[in-house]
Amino acid sequence: MAAGTSNYWEDLRKQARQLENELDLKLVSFSKLCTSYSHSSARDGRRDRYSSDTTPLLNGSSQDRMFETMAIEIEQLLARLTGINDKMAEYTNSAGVPSLNAALMHTLQRHRDILQDYTHEFHKTKANFTAIRERENLMGSVRKDIESYKSGSGVNNRRTELFLKEHEHLRNSDRLIEETISIAMATKENMTSQRGMLKSIQSKMNTLANRFPAVNSLIQRINLRKRRDSLILGGVVGVCTILLLLYAFH
Numbered sequence: 001m002a003a004g005t006s007n008y009w010e011d012l013r014k015q016a017r018q019l020e021n022e023l024d025l026k027l028v029s030f031s032k033l034c035t036s037y038s039h040s041s042a043r044d045g046r047r048d049r050y051s052s053d054t055t056p057l058l059n060g061s062s063q064d065r066m067f068e069t070m071a072i073e074i075e076q077l078l079a080r081l082t083g084i085n086d087k088m089a090e091y092t093n094s095a096g097v098p099s100l101n102a103a104l105m106h107t108l109q110r111h112r113d114i115l116q117d118y119t120h121e122f123h124k125t126k127a128n129f130t131a132i133r134e135r136e137n138l139m140g141s142v143r144k145d146i147e148s149y150k151s152g153s154g155v156n157n158r159r160t161e162l163f164l165k166e167h168e169h170l171r172n173s174d175r176l177i178e179e180t181i182s183i184a185m186a187t188k189e190n191m192t193s194q195r196g197m198l199k200s201i202q203s204k205m206n207t208l209a210n211r212f213p214a215v216n217s218l219i220q221r222i223n224l225r226k227r228r229d230s231l232i233l234g235g236v237v238g239v240c241t242i243l244l245l246l247y248a249f250h
Contacts, residue, residue, distance in 0.1 A: 008091065019081040020081065020111075023074065026070065027118060031121075033063065033129070034125050034129040064133065078115070078122065089108060173249065176244070180241065180244045180245065187237060202223070
């Protein structure tokens with residue numbers, strides 16, 4: 001029974017070492033792929049500084065496919081190694097020889113540390129590769145936008161000219177509205193002043209009318225004409241204001 005359990009433990013260790021060796025080779029290749037992609041991206045960036053060439057990275061799509069394939073393979077190996085470590089942990093918990101527990105736990109901890117290091121290295125390399133690829137995609141999108149802008153410069157120029165004309169028209173309309181408001185305010189102040197003067201004159205004339213009844217009928221006719229003139233003046237000012245506003249928003 002002890003020989004059987006010992007063989008089971010050795011078989012688990014053998015599988016763990018084999019998976020660790022495979023992971024080590026895969027991670028080295030994975031890191032080289034990320035480095036080559038980074039160098040290609042840097043060369044492409046330097047070329048764009050001195051050239052208008054917007055050709056994407058050579059074999060960029062094949063590198064992406066290789067990256068995805070290797071990432072899946074490494075994840076599968078990590079999952080298998082995690083399963084082996086779990087089986088080793090179950091064995092150490094159920095081992096019937098207490099004197100061997102310390103040695104078994106030490107071996108298990110070493111395999112767990114290796115698994116943790118490989119997992120950390122994989123996620124770090126994957127994150128770096130993803131960041132480089134996203135940056136390259138963003139740069140490619142910007143280059144496409146620049147080329148699209150250059151190709152459609154004529155249309156953009158016409159649109160810009162129309163926008164400038166519309167902006168100038170709005171500025172003129174605002175200036176005309178401000179002038180109209182200023183004229184209306186000045187007219188209001190002038191009419192208020194004239195109203196005060198007319199009230200003073202009317203008061204004096206009412207005093208005279210009370211003293212001289214014969215002049216009363218003349219004063220009433222003057223008052224009627226004054227009201228009519230006020231209505232006419234108000235109507236003219238209102239029509240002029242409406243016409244100016246219509247012209248401003250036309």
